[in-house]
Amino acid sequence: MRGKMDGARAFEFGTKSETLARLSALVSSAVVLPLVSFTVAEWQHDPGTVLAEIRGRPWSGDPLVVRSSGRDEDQSAFSNAGRYLSETDVRGQDELVAAIGRVVASYDVFLPNNQVFVQPQLADSLASGVVSSCEPSCGAPYRVVNWADGPDTTAVTSGRATVRTWYFLDGAAHPPVPWLARIPELVRELESLSRRPFEFEFGVAADGTLVLFQMRLLAKPGKPVPRVRHRDAVAECRRRLHRLWQAQTPALGPETVFGVMPDWNPAEMIGIRPRPLALSLYRTLITDEVWAESRHRYGYRDLRGAPLLIDLHGLPYIDTRASFSSLVPASVPDDTAERLVTGYVRKLRQNPHLHDKVEFTIALSSYHFTIAERAAELVRDGVLSRAESTELVHSLRNVTTRMMSEIGPYRRDLGEIEQLRRLPLHRPETFRPKRISALVHLCKRAGTLPFSGIARAAFAATSVVRSLVELGVLSPEDGDALLSSSQVASAALQRDFAELSRSAFLRRYGHLRPGTYDILSPRYDEDPARYFDWSRPAANGAHSPGFLPGIGQMRELRRLMAEHRLPGTAHELLRFIVQSVAAREYSKLQFSRVVSEILVDAKRAGEWLGFTPDDMSYTRVEDLCGLTGDHQRDKAALRAAIESARYRHEITETLCAPVVLSDPDELVSFATMADEANFVTQGRVIAPVADVSAGDDPAGCVAMISAADPGYDWIFTRGIRGLITAFGGANSHMAIRALELGIPAAIGVGEAQFTRLLYADVLEVDAASKLVRPSAGAGVRIRETGAA
Incomplete structure (x- = not known):
């Protein structure tokens, strides 16, 4: 075990077990449970010596946790969160041997210096969670705490639970539950060791003590935000x-x-x-x-x-x-x-x-x-x-x-x-x-x-x-x-899709778009293949x-x-x-x-003046209604408006606030409500829906799975374009993987909304706007073409 490091030296991250061992000598606002770490080669060469070392620890007779610590986990470019196995509630030597074997077998590439480590299991945990030192998707300076109450210390990372989230800015922490009051101090302590954005997993012991399970660099965090600009906007x-x-x-x-x-x-x-x-x-x-x-x-x-x-x-x-x-x-x-x-x-x-x-x-x-x-x-x-x-x-x-x-x-x-x-x-x-x-x-x-x-x-x-x-x-x-x-309107759309020619159908409904007020949301007649499967037999629309x-x-x-x-x-x-x-x-x-x-006319105005639809999305109606027809004058005025609005919107996309504001202080510290979705990345996608649990092929689709379970990691090999889960938080393994791969995701939308979204043919996931909306396709009623 290394001695306590000079505070002036930069902390060195290692494997999962190496990082924890180093932190155990440095952190005072949380505890690190004792551990025994060994390589795959050591286990395969002499398992008896490894077991003897574990048996020699006073905690060896308690329920144990056997955890992976691969060389390709928790790296600066990728985390591989949830990729490899961890075993909990391991009791007795036979179970321990079997659990270590399963963890070793979970490494898909044999590397003799991959590690496994064993710890006592935290008993009677009050809660557990994951904390990010900044907002992972946009880099805003909020501390983000995902937590779930109860003894299951994997509830948040496994994505099997309803997760609450607490956002707070430095110096403005108003914890929604008492035991969270210890989190800000731990974040500050760990931040003094790390020069880059990070996240850590924790549990809460029965006496309220924080237990540090893991710390890693945030893989591909959002672009850092100028803190002065963010502070001024708040x-x-x-x-x-x-x-x-x-x-x-x-x-x-x-x-x-x-x-x-x-x-x-x-x-x-x-x-x-x-x-x-x-x-x-x-x-x-x-x-x-x-x-x-x-x-x-x-x-x-x-x-x-x-x-x-x-x-x-x-x-x-x-x-x-x-x-x-x-x-x-x-x-x-x-x-x-x-x-x-x-x-x-x-x-x-x-x-x-x-x-x-x-x-x-x-x-x-x-x-x-x-x-x-x-x-x-x-x-x-x-x-x-x-x-x-x-x-x-x-x-x-x-x-x-x-x-x-x-x-x-x-x-x-x-x-x-x-x-x-x-x-x-x-x-x-x-x-x-x-x-x-x-x-x-x-x-x-x-x-x-x-x-x-x-x-x-x-x-x-x-x-x-x-x-x-x-x-x-x-x-x-x-x-x-x-x-x-x-x-009758939705029934007419279904009937007409079945009975009309493609051109006649688009003449009648081509003006519709999933985002009624959004210039970046294509009309049906601008990209019909995105919304309708013209090759499949159409429903009769009865x-x-x-x-x-x-x-x-x-x-x-x-x-x-x-x-x-x-x-x-x-x-x-x-x-x-x-x-x-x-x-x-x-x-x-x-x-x-x-x-x-x-x-359409806003887009044509952009074409006339040399601006893209993305540029035009930063204009305002007042700007467009003020166009005079003088090309040079209008172009200069619109360019200034676009540049100003784009600069301002850069900060808008980093602001986090509750869905219900009852006090100005909630702009600096607030907790989300249950079943409030966590959005990952700042991306946007419109794609068909794939119900993965029902056997749909998720390739090129918005994949929908009930829980953010790492067992579904395989879907990322299929080229999914978006991800929606009913349960889980922004720090579940699946959310972390989506962030690393740049896949727009809505994690933990709640069971009721998840069920409604499954009925759509096509969904738009706009993570920056924190929005999921269906698009009307064959067999699906028009869900959004105006106000509700």
Whole structure:
């Protein structure tokens, strides 16, 4: 064993066992379990001597761990994480001999100086995990801790568990659980030894002591980030949040919470770190003005003048105070409305896991058959008085019945969308700068504005169905069947793919692209082979007749409508449900045609001025609408805008923040929620889906496996283009391998989302934007052609 090294000397990494042996004499903020290390040659030549040395240790009678320590593991260019075997819970000499033999056999190339080492197994571990000294994919100066509770010390690296992640910057650690408070000191101590980014595996003993299992250099870490620029960007975001937390008229309430999913779902639609063009297009077409104008037209509180989406150095967040305020009926008195919004915000702050379902679990935004029970919760929580809750329910009934009326705003919006459908979009042969402004105006007034109202009606219809399921009038299967009978747009796409010629199909659907607002996402007609397998037999696109209610169900529905004093008949209500949900899909198809045309003209503007589509993704809509037609002047202005935005976006791509922001301090220290995906690399890919467990060949595909298990390492030999797992963390073996090979990956997306994604034909994995989205292909419904 080497003596303690001079602190001025650079620490020398060796094999896994050599590194641990050296660290045991240097580290004071963690312990290294004792070990016996030997080479493959020593074992094969004289196993008795090796066993005698192990038996001579006082811990030899305890459960043991036998670990690989290959010469090609934990190197600066590659880690081979999980490639070779380690054995746990080894008891007795016979098991020990067998375990060593299996570890030796796992080396696929015989090298006599490959090593194996044996340690006592950590008993009664409270938790275990992996820590990176920087964010591995982008090199940002966050310390990244992946951990899992429980005695399984391989839970994180094996990818078989639900993993939590803690990000923190130096000097700003607010550990989410008490035992993590010791991690920052250990990181600093190890950083004083290593001159390069590194990661280490650890366990937590029953008394809270950290146990160091392994330390290695980060193989191919992200490009180092200028720390001053990163620090300044974080400080800018914190200052902005402090200002935004103050009262913001016309939004109600003293404080707010920001999220990436509540209301219009920017995380789903444009990603966590969208390029400037996608972000500005989304804001211009929807979240700056249109969202509030539409709700005002439907009888909700007037929030015109208040933006819904805020931009934190390129990270899009929804201001839930504005969102909640806009969902209060206009007839509700100001003081009641303010207490209502304050209560909504407080509930979200206390239950951040509800961020992607706020209208089903927090806000009351439309009338349905269980609305009285939901309103009673507000009384129990002290948000409203009984009289005020009754008044709220009455106001929601008026808004909703007006919405369903034949002369209400929903019918008007349907008419406007139909006018847009009939409007031809003639594309001139030569690029005309002023056309972009005209298209933006057209899309707002005739596309996204009516679509916003139609989407609001569809949400109200969905709420009615959920309430009928809750009351037992419909079974969950009946509710699904009723809503799925509305999917006429997706059924039409499937039918047309089966029946139309390729050219006719692309004339009708060619404008669609997986990323509706993303210039870098090819349209169907720009790269059809990417999205559709034209060689395979097409599904016939037959559409099921949908849900047919029974006599008893109709009787109960009529009774409920009479009890709740809803106008119209039960048949009319069911027709509204089916038609409104279908209209939402249909209107997405129509307005996305104009959005796609805007992006086509943006690309043509780039060609005219000598810029690539990638260059143009750094422009903003305002830049494009400001083009004058003066080639020299426009080129200079756009070049300056692109260079400035690209420079700023470099830092945007290194910012890490929680999906729900309740405090500015969470920009410097936060833990992710369970089932929140970990994205690996900054890459992007669009490719077919391969369900590896079902036997699909993953070559050239986005490989999907349930757990980030190193047993699937073979898939990397097949030339996969992307990787998605249901479970695991960013430091699982599979994640590390994907990082080393530059394969975009989403690790640990959660079981529910994983199952949904399996139904797609083609997926886009955009790791930089932290986004996974399906693309509509044959047999798959259109999942994203507009807002949800």
